[in-house]
Amino acid sequence: MVDVPEYIRALKAYVAGKPINELAREKNLKKIVKLASNENPLGPSPKALLALENILEESHRYVDPSSHRLVQAIAKKYGKSQHEIVCGHGTDSILAYIVNAFTDHNDEVLTSEGTFIGIYVNVLKFGRKLVKVPLKDYGYDLDAIASVITEKTKLIYLANPNNPTGTMFSKAEFEKFMSHVPDSILVILDEAYTVYAEENSDYPNGFEYDYQNLIVTRTFSKAYGLAGLRVGFAIAPAAVIKEIYKVKLPFEPNYPAQIAAEAALDDDDFLRKTVDTNSKSLATLKTCFNRLGIKQIPTAANFIMILFPSEQFATAFNEQCLEHGLIVRHVKSFGIPEAIRINSGTEDETEFAVSVIEKVYQALSEKFGIENKKAVRT
Ligand SMILES: Cc1ncc(COP(=O)(O)O)c(C=O)c1O
Incomplete structure (x- = not known):
């Protein structure tokens, strides 16, 4: 084996948010929504x-x-x-x-x-x-x-x-x-x-x-x-x-x-739509987290970080969201093992995310014995 400097040996190759086609290959899912890499849900600037x-x-x-x-x-x-x-x-x-x-x-x-x-x-x-x-x-x-x-x-x-x-x-x-x-x-x-x-x-x-x-x-x-x-x-x-x-x-x-x-750089219309889509989606997600009693960190970006009682809960949440076709980001590798990051999406993607989060959070709250607010839509 060729010699590798110790500081390279100690590194791990980057693991990105799960690609949609990889999840589609692994599970037989009708719908997959990826809100894991802070991308623009509207696509590229026209x-x-x-x-x-x-x-x-x-x-x-x-x-x-x-x-x-x-x-x-x-x-x-x-x-x-x-x-x-x-x-x-x-x-x-x-x-x-x-x-x-x-x-x-x-x-x-x-x-x-x-x-x-x-x-x-x-x-x-x-x-x-x-x-x-x-x-x-x-x-x-x-x-x-x-x-x-x-x-x-x-x-x-x-x-x-x-x-x-x-x-x-x-x-x-x-x-x-x-x-x-x-x-x-x-x-x-x-x-x-x-x-x-x-x-x-x-x-x-x-x-x-x-x-x-x-x-x-x-x-x-x-x-x-x-x-x-x-x-x-x-x-x-x-x-x-x-x-x-x-x-x-x-x-x-x-x-x-x-x-x-x-x-x-000059696509001002697109940037306006992007910011607007982001505000609406984050507002819907925040309402969902409040309704369920999930702790969230105030955000100035196009994503939001939510906190769970333990790393085990966050790991299970991430896995269960994947089972339902929702890709979010467990930010353990960033040094916050109890947290999940989710970015804003289109209206349809956000609605889908909310429905998955409600299902997964309620099931896990019961499993982990955590008192949880009812997911009643207002
Ligand atoms: C704070 C921050 N800087 C830089 C980047 C990477 O940007 P780029 O795609 O230009 O390499 C990201 C992407 O997630 C980021 O969150």
């Missing part, structure tokens, strides 16, 4: 789909490594210079580049427990040290994170809203936090769910700050509906972006991803 027509005949060409057209469109939309922008195959890819470009073997990356698993993997796969601060009431404890900064801290990762908890920190909390961070530490602000959160006047939009040690990441995977194409971008001072270009794979994002993202 403008993106239109832009994708006829572009495959360009597939024999290498793409522009600087994503020129997409970068120009992002620069125009957000009032930035092209030198402050880099695009990649999703936020996940950009996180890897940031860790690669800005940390060395003895450096530490500081973040929270119970946050986006992608940052954990991207730190550990380079053999860097990961320092995780416990959540407070299922949200980031920014004061505690600031208090454990040391000379070894090189990067800090924050997701706002956070995945999987859905919690959001405010402008005041973010600004106070940044005032405690030395300029020599790069702060990553992952804004994968901004489109859903920015209606909130207290939401700190990362693009409105000019900290020299801040890099803000956004993705086209969520509200824009392009998760399968793999495209995201980061905005930071030009000196930071310049270093990322040195480690970035030259030909990403791929050509269809660049074209689709450029078109989706």
